[in-house]
Amino acid sequence: MDRIACMQSFVRAIEMNSFSAVAREQQTTQPTISKQIAALEKHLGVQLIIRSTTSLSLTDEGKKYYHYCQQILETVAEAEASLTGKEKATGILHLGCSVLFGQMQIVPRLQAFMRRYPDIKIDLMMTDNFVNIVEEGLDLIIRIGNHSDNSLISHRIGTTRRVAVATTKYFEQLGEPKTPEDLVHHNCIVYTRLSTGNEWHFQGNGDMIKVCVGGSFQTNSSVAIRAAVLSGLGIAIAPVWMFGDEIYQGDLKVVLQDYQPIPLPIYAVYRRSRFYPAKISCFIKFLAEEFQLDPWVSDYGAIAN
Template sequence: MNVFVRVVEAGSLSAAARAIPMSLTSVSRHLSALERQFGMQLLRRTTRAIALTDEGRLFFERAKAILADVDEVGALLSASRSEPTGRLRIAAPTLLGGTVIAPLLPRFLATYAEMSIELLLIDRTVNLVEEDIQLAIRVGRLPDSTLIARKIGDVRMIVCAAPAYLERHGQPLVPDALRDHDCLVFSDRPGSVDWRFKSAGTRHSVRVKGRLWANALDVLVGAAIDGAGIVRAPSWQVADDIERGRLRRILQEYEPTPAPVHALFERTRRTSPSVRAFLDYLLESMRAAPLAGTAGATSAAIPQSDSYKG
């Protein structure tokens, strides 16, 4: 079963043989034995490529889940070890993962010498079982699911600008005043966008325009620091710049409700030493530098126990 999964993931028998490692002949014998056992073809094999049959696709999905359960049993049996071991595959949104999660990894790896981490920066919802991901970081409200959700903090969308820009152009006191300012727009293409705000319990949006658009927030934040205009960015992106006085937070009383940030994992991973070790480390790090923490911001308390969705 493991050989079959490795072949599908590697894309060829020879690549799987090198990765396992195992001779190409042995890999082929394992696959043939598996197909004889079930009395059906699971893979269509040519000299250059492989393709799953309909039965093979079904078997592949279930085989990955079964192998994950076997790994979990191994983790349970070794839970008494003082040091977590093995690979931890983590998925996170690109901006949050690169700015917040990635800088935490060197110290974690230095603490747990027997662990390795694979960080995937992906701006889509991942399937933990099918994509072999042990831990996923997600921002925003969660749909009902069978996953365990552990809240690690909140994130605010903050409007800010360089003191020099505000001195030249004046500070907008209400969201509608943004229409008269150069706004630095996070977008894949030029044009007007809506920035959302909240006041007295009522949500409203303002259509802003500007002369600089970019699909990378670090570019826009850098331009704001240089006085090019007003930027709207997640709190983790601008917290240090606000604290150091390079940016000034504005329209604070109109900020929308912070979005929660959760770490998600399968119920079967709950007792995994590696998942538990990283979660504890992540929570400790977030308490020291909360996601919502910027000048004048308050951070929601981080719970000590698991919460459930679904």
């Protein structure tokens, strides 16, 4: 029995709540993972996992052993890395991000990253749903906005500046809002995953201005927000990177520039550990450097006019 391999399968099974998911991750079969954990239980003489049709749960002995396995596996990784003094940037980086941000800000940069680190492969999961980094087996998540999960580490890599934007044709037909309060007379496209819902927040003259908006269309999809704005349906509060090219080309117009929507931080989020694989640190450093050169996501960038 390869005890380290069995420990790895045991820890990942609990993190992912699935033998099958671990099998896919390790490119093996579900029965193989099940046999590894059964071998551990036989070796230890205790039951570690209680299996049901929908979930896995730890016994009291399993909880204690799981804690020690995490420490052991981290120590093994540190020991292997210490042999060369510097861990080689290699392996599969399991990365998560939102759909449109991935399409527009992550994927276009991957070729440059892979040229720099040819031994790293990317497994990218894009979704606008909230993602549990442990359950999904991810190494790193790129998140927009603040969060309060103390079990994770957040490294700020940029800023999402937002604008009030619509097509020039829309404003020609319905006029431009001069103050945030004017938005109540417009068709506002609401992103339902925004933490403030249909209450849009602006900064102006040192004050916080909150306006409840409404309209004929709302959605939980950033892709749909972009499509709705470009079709002329109404006004949206959206990241400037979502429409940068169209703004500069004059197809879209930014309004209420004296009342800026509150910008949101961009974080690289990963699990707390005493050891971080080089593939994680290399990608964070690369993305932070890339973002600081891009005014649409840089901490120092300017709002498009």
